[in-house]
Amino acid sequence: MLDLKISGAEVMDGTGSAGTRTDVGVRDDRIVAIGDLSREHAGRSLHAAGKVLAPGFIDMHSHSDWRLWENRRAESKIRQGVTTEVVGNCGFSPAPVVPEFRDDLRGFALHVPPGMDFTWPTFDAYLSALDRDGLSLNVAHLVGHGTLRIAAMGFARRAPMPNELATMRALLAEAMDEGAFGLSTGLIYAPGSYSTTDEIVEVARAAARGRGFYASHMRGEGATLLEAVREAITVGREADMPVQISHLKAAGRPNWGKVAEALALIDAARADGLDVLADAYPYTASSTSLRTLLPDWALEGGVDAMLARLTDSGGRAKIREAVTSTRGESMSLRVGWDNVMIVGTTKRRDAEGRRLAQIAAERKLDPVDAMLELLVDEGGRAGVILFQMDEGDVRRALAHPAVMVGSDGSSLAPTGPMAASKPHPRSYGTFPRVLGRFARDERALSLPQAVHKMTGMPARRLALRDRGVVRVGARADLVVFDPRRVIDVATFEEPHRYPEGIEHVVVNGRFVIKDGEHTGSLPGRVLRHQ
Ligand SMILES: [Zn+2]
Numbered sequence: 001m002l003d004l005k006i007s008g009a010e011v012m013d014g015t016g017s018a019g020t021r022t023d024v025g026v027r028d029d030r031i032v033a034i035g036d037l038s039r040e041h042a043g044r045s046l047h048a049a050g051k052v053l054a055p056g057f058i059d060m061h062s063h064s065d066w067r068l069w070e071n072r073r074a075e076s077k078i079r080q081g082v083t084t085e086v087v088g089n090c091g092f093s094p095a096p097v098v099p100e101f102r103d104d105l106r107g108f109a110l111h112v113p114p115g116m117d118f119t120w121p122t123f124d125a126y127l128s129a130l131d132r133d134g135l136s137l138n139v140a141h142l143v144g145h146g147t148l149r150i151a152a153m154g155f156a157r158r159a160p161m162p163n164e165l166a167t168m169r170a171l172l173a174e175a176m177d178e179g180a181f182g183l184s185t186g187l188i189y190a191p192g193s194y195s196t197t198d199e200i201v202e203v204a205r206a207a208a209r210g211r212g213f214y215a216s217h218m219r220g221e222g223a224t225l226l227e228a229v230r231e232a233i234t235v236g237r238e239a240d241m242p243v244q245i246s247h248l249k250a251a252g253r254p255n256w257g258k259v260a261e262a263l264a265l266i267d268a269a270r271a272d273g274l275d276v277l278a279d280a281y282p283y284t285a286s287s288t289s290l291r292t293l294l295p296d297w298a299l300e301g302g303v304d305a306m307l308a309r310l311t312d313s314g315g316r317a318k319i320r321e322a323v324t325s326t327r328g329e330s331m332s333l334r335v336g337w338d339n340v341m342i343v344g345t346t347k348r349r350d351a352e353g354r355r356l357a358q359i360a361a362e363r364k365l366d367p368v369d370a371m372l373e374l375l376v377d378e379g380g381r382a383g384v385i386l387f388q389m390d391e392g393d394v395r396r397a398l399a400h401p402a403v404m405v406g407s408d409g410s411s412l413a414p415t416g417p418m419a420a421s422k423p424h425p426r427s428y429g430t431f432p433r434v435l436g437r438f439a440r441d442e443r444a445l446s447l448p449q450a451v452h453k454m455t456g457m458p459a460r461r462l463a464l465r466d467r468g469v470v471r472v473g474a475r476a477d478l479v480v481f482d483p484r485r486v487i488d489v490a491t492f493e494e495p496h497r498y499p500e501g502i503e504h505v506v507v508n509g510r511f512v513i514k515d516g517e518h519t520g521s522l523p524g525r526v527l528r529h530q
Contacts, residue, residue, distance in 0.1 A: 003027050003509065005042035009053035009480060012448050013470040014455035019448060024053060026476040029509035029523075034472055046504065048480050054451045055468050056083025056137075056477030056507065057431050058458040060279040061215075061246050061406025063087065063110055065094055065130075065141070070113035071418065072522055074136040074411035079498045079518070080431040081479035083507045084467060084527070085411070086458070088142035089246060090217040091186025094118065095126035096143070096171045098151045105150050107303035107380070110289070123175035127526045134522030136512045137411075138477070140462055141526070142215055143175045145185040145203060146192040157194045157300040165199070169206040176210025179528025181462055183207040184246070187219035187228070188292060190299035197231055201238040208241035212529065213275075213461060215244040221286075222252040222334055229262045233269045233276055243269075244461060245278035247408045248397050249389050251286065252334035256390035263400050270402060277461060279406030280397040282433045284389040285492065287408070287424035290342070290375055290382040295322040303380045310376050323368050335388045337367040341492065344383035344421045348374055351382075353422035353493070385424050385492065398438055399445045404453040404461070405434055414496035425495040429488025432499035436487035447483060463530065480504040 004026040010019035011034070025033035025040060033040065059077060065087035068074060077085060087093070097105050097118045105118055120126040127141060145168075152167040153160055160168065172183060183204050186192045204214050214235055218228035229245065236243035245266070250258035269276045291299065291306065298319050299306045309315030337357040345352050351359050351374055360370035374382060397403050409427030412418045431454055439450040459468020466474045479502065486501030505513035510523040 002033065002037070002040055002042035004044045004046070004476075004506070005037055005040060006046045006048050006053055006478070006480065007037060009048035009051045011470055012052055012054045012451045014055040014452060014459070014468050016448050016452035016456065019052060024470060024478070026506070026509050029476055031470060031472055031474050031476050034470070046480070050482070051480050051503065052447070052483050053470065053478060053480050055455040055470050056479050056505065057081045057454040058084045058086070058462070058468055059407050059430070060086050060244070060404050060458040060461065061089050061408050062410065063089060063092070063408070064139070064411040066109060066111040067113065067410040067412060067418070068130065068135055068139065069115050071411050071413050072133060072135050073413070073518055073520065074524070075413040075518065076409070076428045076498070077411045078136045078505055078512050079502055080428070081481060081502045081505055082137060082431060083477035083479070083505065084138040084140060086140045086142065086181070086406070086462065088144055088180070089184045089215060091144040091146035091184055091189055091192040093142060093144035093147045093184070095120055095123045096147065096151055096175060101150050101154050104154050104302050105147065108146060108150055122178065123180060124178035127179060127528070131526040135524035136518075136522055137507055137524040139524065139526050140181050140464075140529070141179070142182050142184040143172055143180045143207070145183060145195070145200065146189060148172055148203065149191045149195065155191050155300060155302040155305070157191070157297060159196065160199060165202055168203050172203060172206040173210065176207055176212055176529070180210070180212065181529045182212030182214060184215040184217070186217045188217065188296075190296045193219070193296040197234060200235050204235055204239040204241060208239045210529070211463070213242040213244055214239065215246050217246045221249050222255045225250055225255060225258050226261055226265065229265045233265065233274060236274055236276060242275035242461065243277070245276070247286070247406065248278040248280045248403060249286065250393050251386070251388045253388075256393060259393035259397050263396070263402070266402050276402070278397070278403045280394065280403050281406060281408050281426050281430050282394060282398060282438055283424070283426055284391055284394055285385050285387045285424065286389065287343070287383060287385045290371065290378070290384050291380055293323065293371065293384065294319055307376060307380055310372055316372060320368055320372065335386045339387040341385040341387070342374065342382060343385055343423055344381070345374075345378055346381070348377045348382070383423070395438065395442070395444045398434060404457040405430065407431070412496070419496055422492070423495050425488065425490035425492060428490035428495060428497060429499055432486050432502060433488035435481070436501065440483065440486070464527070476506055476509040478506040
């Protein structure tokens with residue numbers, strides 16, 4: 001007797017192979033039978049002729065660790081068919097934390113939902129706290145280098161002393177023992193940007209020893225993209241570990257086309273025997289925190305120190321000059337103020353979803369001053385969407401065999417406090433957009449390849465042997481979608497819209513999405529790296 005039988009679907013097993021029409025049987029949380037199951041009895045039966053049955057999607061690059069506390073139903077992700085999210089990316093993770101620097105970490109956080117108080121004494125205690133009340137999907141955690149650095153030395157803008165480096169390594173080693181999957185960096189964000197390549201290699205070795213991988217938000221994604229790819233590869237080579245280049249892109253019009261060169265570097269490293277892969281999301285706009293547009297020294301000492309500089313006329317003039325300087329890689333100049341959309345405001349609601357050039361004109365301010373004023377009004381915490389990439393680059397990245405899919409978004413919801421802002425639509429649309437637009441409509445890649453890039457490929461990177469694949473014995477994380485209808489509908493103007501064509505989602509053998517509706521079920525688990 002089966003608990004669940006899904007019959008007649010075209011099964012794409014996650015390996016990249018073409019689909020075959022067959023039946024899949026589930027008992028408890030595992031797939032127990034594949035083949036003609038017409039004579040088998042099941043507690044629940046689902047007839048899925050004309051639909052695709054695939055392993056549940058794995059979001060290789062997510063920031064939901066800051067959202068799941070207030071959104072355990074993981075609405076915007078589960079409705080895309082995502083059954084596992086990899087969090088702790090870009091150098092940010094909510095643990096480990098030490099009491100001395102707890103407030104620094106709170107300031108560093110991308111978002112602090114109710115209930116997230118940073119009192120967990122260990123990484124393990126943090127994972128257990130996240131797991132305790134259940135989740136609609138599974139979560140795999142990386143440890144952020146920025147978080148480690150804050151725990152060891154706060155927002156100090158200098159190289160770590162030997163004892164501080166030892167603290168970072170010890171905290172990471174402990175977290176790896178407790179189930180972390182690897183180390184992430186955010187080398188454009190203070191304090192990660194204060195570190196040298198050598199520091200990252202030294203810290204990363206602790207993750208390598210625990211057989212983790214290195215996920216890199218690199219030091220540059222525009223003019224210095226290729227140097228940054230080389231640096232990420234160097235870390236992998238020196239620390240002897242796999243490298244995952246996060247959200248591969250070429251930002252800023254002068255750099256369009258460079259994704260091909262970045263991919264060539266990745267191919268060369270792979271040909272050399274290094275395990276280097278990347279992930280990408282299917283949009284030509286990126287999104288980050290507004291303060292990223294400031295020079296990194298502005299954040300020395302933490303967010304409060306940055307706000308103090310912004311309200312002091314001398315400090316403000318220095319920051320202003322750095323932002324408008326044509327030397328170095330000034331992100332705001334590269335993008336252009338008309339391509340900067342303000343999002344995630346809590347006080348300045350007038351600015352939400354609007355371009356900075358427009359906001360500045362309305363307030364009769366220079367765009368730089370309008371931005372600094374906004375940052376102060378928001379206590380340092382608003383976000384931006386930057387329209388700065390080339391469609392050809394996006395397509396080339398998604399189609400490349402070394403690139404998988406990662407949203408760089410979060411589990412959001414169209415109701416409650418999360419509905420107030422206008423976040424990047426990737427949080428709602430990434431996976432259906434790759435399937436519907438890039439695979440079906442534009443044929444940039446085949447549908448089985450697209451599915452592989454969201455299932456088997458990330459599962460292998462995570463060393464999750466029993467997920468990301470449809471086979472007997474694997475965990476029953478499954479998605480049933482309509483290949484003719486699947487598409488994203490979230491836009492930059494109306495981001496809180498669920499995609500179409502994702503009909504059923506099963507996590508650990510239980511329906512979370514049934515006939516397109518959330519069942520309220522919370523069968524997800526915090527996964528521990530083996
Ligand atoms: Zn990032």
